[in-house]
Amino acid sequence: MPKLSDFLDPRAAGLARSSALALSEHVEARREAGEPISKLTLGQSPFPVPERMVAALRDAAGAKDYAPTQGLPALRKAVAEHVEKRLDIDRTADDVVIGPGSKELLFLLQLVFQGDLVVPTPTWGSCVPQATLLGRRVLSIQAKPEDGFLLRPAMLEQALASEPPRPRLLVLNYPGNPTGLTYRPDELRELAQIAQRHELLVLSDEVYGELHHKGQHASVARYYPEGTIVSTGLSKWVGAGGWRLGCFVFPDQLRPILEAVVSVASETFSSTSMPIQRAAIVAFEGGEDIERYLFQVRRVLSALGRFTARRLQSYGVRCAQPTGGFYVFADFGPAIAQSMGTVYEGSAALCARLLHDTRVALVPGVAFGRPREELSARLAYVDFDGARALAAVGVIPKEQPVDETFLRRHCAPTVDAVERLGQWLDSRRR
Numbered sequence: 237m238p239k240l241s242d243f244l245d246p247r248a249a250g251l252a253r254s255s256a257l258a259l260s261e262h263v264e265a266r267r268e269a270g271e272p273i274s275k276l277t278l279g280q281s282p283f284p285v286p287e288r289m290v291a292a293l294r295d296a297a298g299a300k301d302y303a304p305t306q307g308l309p310a311l312r313k314a315v316a317e318h319v320e321k322r323l324d325i326d327r328t329a330d331d332v333v334i335g336p337g338s339k340e341l342l343f344l345l346q347l348v349f350q351g352d353l354v355v356p357t358p359t360w361g362s363c364v365p366q367a368t369l370l371g372r373r374v375l376s377i378q379a380k381p382e383d384g385f386l387l388r389p390a391m392l393e394q395a396l397a398s399e400p401p402r403p404r405l406l407v408l409n410y411p412g413n414p415t416g417l418t419y420r421p422d423e424l425r426e427l428a429q430i431a432q433r434h435e436l437l438v439l440s441d442e443v444y445g446e447l448h449h450k451g452q453h454a455s456v457a458r459y460y461p462e463g464t465i466v467s468t469g470l471s472k473w474v475g476a477g478g479w480r481l482g483c484f485v486f487p488d489q490l491r492p493i494l495e496a497v498v499s500v501a502s503e504t505f506s507s508t509s510m511p512i513q514r515a516a517i518v519a520f521e522g523g524e525d526i527e528r529y530l531f532q533v534r535r536v537l538s539a540l541g542r543f544t545a546r547r548l549q550s551y552g553v554r555c556a557q558p559t560g561g562f563y564v565f566a567d568f569g570p571a572i573a574q575s576m577g578t579v580y581e582g583s584a585a586l587c588a589r590l591l592h593d594t595r596v597a598l599v600p601g602v603a604f605g606r607p608r609e610e611l612s613a614r615l616a617y618v619d620f621d622g623a624r625a626l627a628a629v630g631v632i633p634k635e636q637p638v639d640e641t642f643l644r645r646h647c648a649p650t651v652d653a654v655e656r657l658g659q660w661l662d663s664r665r666r
């Protein structure tokens with residue numbers, strides 16, 4: 237009998253579980269066992285799915301047939317119209333592919349694409365492991381803390397020019413996980429021009445687009461329509477991560493890539509759940525209720541993000557105020573440098589210490605491709621009862637800001653967690 241390890245492909249054998257998911261499951265198990273841990277690890281919306289979507293899902297529960305592999309035509313049409321309206325690009329139902337999560341679609345795209353992955357770091361956790369699993373080369377561009385961890389055009393130009401031209405896929409995610417930051421339209425235009433000049437394929441990951449805190453999300457596809465695939469889904473903006481539905485929207489010019497993705501889909505997941513697709517039509521067709529929901533969700537996230545960043549900054553932590561989504565990416569290095577005592581070997585050791593001492597769980601920066609020794613970590617500021625917060629913010633007049641009193645009352649677990657981190661940093665200064 238050969239050794240069990242001989243049965244495993246070495247690439248799969250070397251793959252660890254996604255850090256954010258594994259950590260979150262670990263923390264959840266400890267919470268269920270009664271430990272009072274603040275879970276700022278999982279990138280999951282705390283808000284309930286809009287009621288009309290839940291009703292549509294209930295109504296569609298009997299829809300038991302396989303759906304078309306590319307996705308239900310009515311849903312693809314709704315997605316294309318949504319993208320046209322929101323991003324100001326021309327797309328039709330034929331340009332859209334539906335899958336069981338945008339993560340799965342990204343994996344299929346990386347599978348059919350022959351070339352290198354180009355990605356700025358910090359980057360969302362699954363992008364690079366997928367490429368490694370498929371044996372792709374990865375060109376990581378280390379963004380700088382002083383640039384708010386955003387990709388600067390000069391850095392992209394330099395990285396691309398340093399190698400001979402070859403097929404390359406740039407994955408650009410904004411508003412960003414883990415940064416909570418996004419690009420201005422003029423920055424997107426500059427990045428688009430470089431991508432165009434170097435003939436990159438761009439996967440524009442906009443799963444947090446609708447959670448731009450001011451509702452002003454713009455897409456790089458507007459400036460490089462022929463080379464950009466837009467990625468979106470239900471997971472973040474309507475809080476339905478567990479429903480598992482994602483969409484890729486291709487330009488006409490990339491139809492052969494779309495066809496290849498659909499062929500692989502037909503040989504792997506076959507189709508996306510029919511009831512979920514029916515309910516997703518409600519989200520993408522939109523309506524007043526969905527707009528109202530988004531308005532209130534953005535109000536809470538924006539106020540809590542600002543509070544979290546400011547509070548951490550006041551303790552000497554380097555972080556930017558988020559402009560979208562629900563993350564703050566914090567560099568504890570400057571605050572730790574001022575403190576006495578232990579020297580931390582890296583972000584993983586720091587997060588383990590924070591969990592032990594403060595009972596706040598964070599994801600270490602190393603999980604997002606940052607250097608091991610950098611003392612960075614991601615806070616997902618979502619540990620609160622989103623249904624209650626949504627109900628409470630709904631009665632505050634639109635023009636009135638969501639203040640700290642509201643946050644202390646309705647987002648208390650997250651606020652407490654941030655305070656505990658601050659107290660821990662303070663106690664080390666004395």
Ligand SMILES: Cc1ncc(COP(=O)(O)O)c(C=O)c1O
Nearest residue numbers: 279337338339360413469471482
């Ligand atoms: C930046 C980013 N892209 C994609 C995904 C995957 O989303 P989905 O649930 O659509 O697979 C996530 C999930 O956390 C994410 O943060």
